[in-house]
Amino acid sequence: MSLLQLKNTTIRFGGLVAVEYVDLTIEKGEILALIGPNGAGKSTIFNMVTGIYPPTEGNIYFSGEEITHLKPYQITARGIARTFQNIRLFKDLSVLDNVKIGCHNHTKSELWGALSRLPAVKKEEAEITDKALACLELTGLSKKRDELAKNLSYGEQRRLEIARALAAEPKLLLLDEPAAGMNSGEKVSLANMVREIRDMGLTIFLVEHDMKFVMGLSDRVVVLNYGRKIADGTPEEVKKNPDVITAYLGKDGV
Ligand SMILES: Nc1ncnc2c1ncn2[C@@H]1O[C@H](COP(=O)(O)OP(=O)(O)O)[C@@H](O)[C@H]1O
Numbered sequence: 001m002s003l004l005q006l007k008n009t010t011i012r013f014g015g016l017v018a019v020e021y022v023d024l025t026i027e028k029g030e031i032l033a034l035i036g037p038n039g040a041g042k043s044t045i046f047n048m049v050t051g052i053y054p055p056t057e058g059n060i061y062f063s064g065e066e067i068t069h070l071k072p073y074q075i076t077a078r079g080i081a082r083t084f085q086n087i088r089l090f091k092d093l094s095v096l097d098n099v100k101i102g103c104h105n106h107t108k109s110e111l112w113g114a115l116s117r118l119p120a121v122k123k124e125e126a127e128i129t130d131k132a133l134a135c136l137e138l139t140g141l142s143k144k145r146d147e148l149a150k151n152l153s154y155g156e157q158r159r160l161e162i163a164r165a166l167a168a169e170p171k172l173l174l175l176d177e178p179a180a181g182m183n184s185g186e187k188v189s190l191a192n193m194v195r196e197i198r199d200m201g202l203t204i205f206l207v208e209h210d211m212k213f214v215m216g217l218s219d220r221v222v223v224l225n226y227g228r229k230i231a232d233g234t235p236e237e238v239k240k241n242p243d244v245i246t247a248y249l250g251k252d253g254v
Pocket residue numbers: 013016018036037038039040041042043044045
């Protein structure tokens with residue numbers, strides 16, 4: 001059974017078909033890249049998988065369970081977390097607080113304010129802090145824990161988004177253009193970090209334009225063009241595919 005399966009997935013916005021009859025699977029432990037020109041529907045696929053925009057047609061399954069019409073928080077609870085193409089952080093909060101917000105059990109104790117003096121709540125708070133610190137360690141941001149998010153470099157902010165997504169303890173991690181705006185050194189360490197996260201047992205689904213990054217990191221690549229899937233294979237297969245070269249890569253390849 002695939003970890004994630006999209007079956008005939010279609011979404012229309014008014015008259016525009018953003019994603020059309022896409023079939024796609026991700027196996028547990030894979031690093032799968034979704035590539036294609038701007039406007040091809042890549043982020044929209046992430047939005048459907050995470051419940052932001054349910055598909056107009058088709059079905060989405062996670063670990064065999066249909067999640068097509070679940071709410072975003074229900075999908076997060078089942079083990080899917082993401083980052084966004086446009087960084088979404090609480091810029092005036094500390095790095096540590098941004099990650100604590102990602103911990104999915106952070107509202108487990110109701111009446112938080114009133115009860116916050118009780119020992120059980122104190123213990124939960126400590127557990128959340130420990131978990132958030134572990135996520136910062138993994139993303140190389142431990143030393144920045146007390147900085148405000150807005151004072152981080154662009155590359156560090158992208159890592160912080162990953163740390164926050166990891167705090168939800170996902171099985172499947174969706175990364176929307178994680179290397180955008182990074183320099184080549186930052187990209188190399190990002191690729192190493194993504195591999196490390198996969199080796200810890202997670203599955204990675206990423207959208208990225210940097211073909212060197214994509215082809216070096218991914219086990220499999222899916223290509224989208226005008227909302228339709230035009231290729232699905234290993235990096236070597238996809239690089240040689242004439243349809244992909246015409247639609248996206250260009251004849252010089254990568
Ligand atoms: N909420 C929305 N309302 C209307 N159109 C949308 C919406 N979200 C995405 N689209 C359209 O769907 C198409 C695919 O967008 P997107 O998934 O963001 O592309 P990509 O991430 O591949 O660059 C674009 O034409 C975009 O304008």
